[in-house]
Amino acid sequence: xxxxxxxATQTAAAPTSAVARRIARRGLVQYLVATxxxxxxxxxxxxxxxxxxxxxxxFIEVPDASWIGRLQAPGRMxxxxxxxxxxxxxxxxGASCRRGAALTRxxxxxxxxxxxxDGDHTQVFVSGGYLGAAEIVDHLVERLGRARESxxxxxxxxxx
Numbered sequence: 001x002x003x004x005x006x007x008a009t010q011t012a013a014a015p016t017s018a019v020a021r022r023i024a025r026r027g028l029v030q031y032l033v034a035t036x037x038x039x040x041x042x043x044x045x046x047x048x049x050x051x052x053x054x055x056x057x058x059f060i061e062v063p064d065a066s067w068i069g070r071l072q073a074p075g076r077m078x079x080x081x082x083x084x085x086x087x088x089x090x091x092x093x094g095a096s097c098r099r100g101a102a103l104t105r106x107x108x109x110x111x112x113x114x115x116x117x118d119g120d121h122t123q124v125f126v127s128g129g130y131l132g133a134a135e136i137v138d139h140l141v142e143r144l145g146r147a148r149e150s151x152x153x154x155x156x157x158x159x160x
Contacts, residue, residue, distance in 0.1 A: 030114070031055070031057075032107070032110070032111065032115075032122055032125070033047065033056070033058040033077075034058075034106075034126045034127070035060055035127045035128040036060065036100065036127075036128030036129055037061070037067055037128075038127075038128055040071075043060065043127065044071060044072065047071070047073045047074070047077070052074050053076065055076040056122070056123075057080065057110055057114075058073055058077055059082060059103055059106045059107055060080070061082040061084060061099075061128065061132070062081060062082065062083060064084070064085040065086070067081075082103055084097045084099065084101075085097075087101070099129050099131070100133075103132045104132050107136050108139045111144060115140075123152075124140065126151060126153050133153050133154075133157055133159065148160055
């Protein structure tokens, strides 16, 4: 498991990565897990159910660095902690990063690069704050053309 607090940035035109092409050729299923501090226990339970050989990415947005800790995940899953207090809001606004913004930016940038091949079967699990989850689901469905029911969110959000 790799743990980093590095920020994810979105490029203007993200080409299909070599990793995404390799995963598509091999027919491997990768996982994308996105959450915030409100659903850490549920996220840990989900990660415990994944196969030991699971590959993919886990993004966790937290209020500040004191929330960053050890998370048990399959060895081929990369875990990225997103410290909201170390980020800013919209460019040029000078505003603080609102809840869900760092998660949305990181997940959409990753998805644009890694989920852009035909036949992509990435399993997506989004939890945490409703607004961030809704933005992520909309991006995956509207921009990347994923079926809404292929993106798993808490039932009470009614996003599927």
